[in-house]
Amino acid sequence: MKEQIRVPVVLMRGGTSKAVFLAQKDVPADLQVRHRFLLALFGSPDIRQIDGLGGADILTSKCAIIGPPTHPDADIDYTFTQIGIDQPTVSYEIVCGNISSATAVYALQEKLVPVQEPITTVRVHNTNTGKILRMKVQCADGEPLVEGDCEVDGVPGTGAEVALDYSGTSGGATGRLLPTGQAQDKVHVPRLGREVSVSIVDVGTVCVFIRAADLGVTGTELPGRLDPDIHDIAEEIRRWAAERCKLDAALTPFQILIGPPQDYQNNAGDRVVKASEVDLVARMVIKDGVMHKAFPGGGSVCLSVAAQIPGTIPAEARGRHASPARIRIGHPSGVLGIYAHVEQAAEGEWTVREVHFTRTARRLFDGTAYIRRRLLEEN
Structure with a gap:
């Protein structure tokens, strides 16, 4: 195994998307090395991402990096990355609302936030925007619920509801709700x-x-x-x-x-x-x-x-x-x-006084991924 690096990973579905979840401590701090690390993990660039964990679709070539909070009003930090499929790109532009819902479930399952029944509120600091997202997760027997009657079109069946409050995200990219000051x-x-x-x-x-x-x-x-x-x-x-x-x-x-x-x-x-x-x-x-x-x-x-x-x-x-x-x-x-x-x-x-929506989310897999060491070396 000297030619490969072992990395703990969790695969989560959030709403109509899937993402590889990584603990921040397991991700290289140097930005250029991190990019090579993520591209190698996902098998990009390759239209099929056949040599990595990517799903060859924009909805499944996603990564969430979770770490300790760097904001006083947050429980965890969440960095979202969109991984290019046929291009060697790693983007931090967006927050991804679907995957956001899975961050709260992940945090509770990883014991990063104590479970409170029947509802646990998780405060998520999204580092992409610098904003705080608030999630309400249904819990029982010391863990997040999986089964419930919440339906999400585009996801088969039903699941336990995760309620997301995005009230604090106004102007996250430009500083203004209407960036040009005009409705049109x-x-x-x-x-x-x-x-x-x-x-x-x-x-x-x-x-x-x-x-x-x-x-x-x-x-x-x-x-x-x-x-x-x-x-x-x-x-x-x-x-x-x-x-x-x-x-x-x-x-x-x-x-x-x-x-x-x-x-x-x-x-x-x-x-x-x-x-x-x-x-x-x-x-x-x-x-x-x-x-x-x-x-x-x-x-x-x-x-x-x-x-x-x-x-x-x-x-x-x-x-x-x-x-x-x-x-x-x-x-x-x-x-x-x-x-x-x-x-x-x-x-x-x-x-914006209030804005919220509901999703379902659950853990699909956890285990070890293997990354080719040579792909992390600078070309």
Whole structure:
């Protein structure tokens, strides 16, 4: 085994994503060595990630690094990393709401936080944003529950509910809920030869919202069904929004196509989601023809808030903007409901009073991973 390094790992599902969980003490402190370590662990770059733990999908090529708290109001530190699949990239841009839900369960199972029954609140310091996330985990017999009646579209069956409070994440990337100060902005898109309207909002994860109809689509399309040009146009808009917000980012803002409530077939092909079940439809599209198969947790927080700010593209698609409200997002796998309470101060600034959603999470595997030592050596 001299040619390989042993690393303790835990595989967790959080919502509609999976991630490799690592203890901070087991991860190299030097950033360049850490990048090589994570790429080797996941088997990247390789479209199949066949020589590592990656799942060859953006929803499963994720890593959570958990360590002792460096914030006085937190119980643990959580660093999220998105690992490139066919590219040797390690990104710290986003928080990942789905995987966030698993951090609290992990912390309780690893005895990093004492269990309190029937509900334990875990305060998670997300180092990507510097914000505190609060999770409420159902517990019994000294450990987190697995079984329950909480359903998450895109996850088979039901499980014990994990409630996530993202109220403190407003302006995490840009410093402002509306980074440009406007509910809508105009961007010239060279591929279209004209301007389109967008809304940029920063809470949970900074997103740029685009009317699906402005790109000639409905917003009900499923993964693999959009013309590649749509992905390229959305990427042009994302880059413009990143520059506008002074973000040196490869993944954010998330580019989200928005449409009004409509009937559509879900990605599994076993259900027709009715217009009456949703307040709007949304699709997260990425360059290279990729679409999120469900909907990102951080993006859902951002969308639920945006839908309650008059003048934004999500609010227009919803058709009203009364707050507080539970916003029902129609995504490729089904429906996701997010509760948010947004208020406007006398001087016009918008404030997020409350925003939360529920996920399910559980441990799938724990054991030892083996990393080729030579891959950690500098090329």
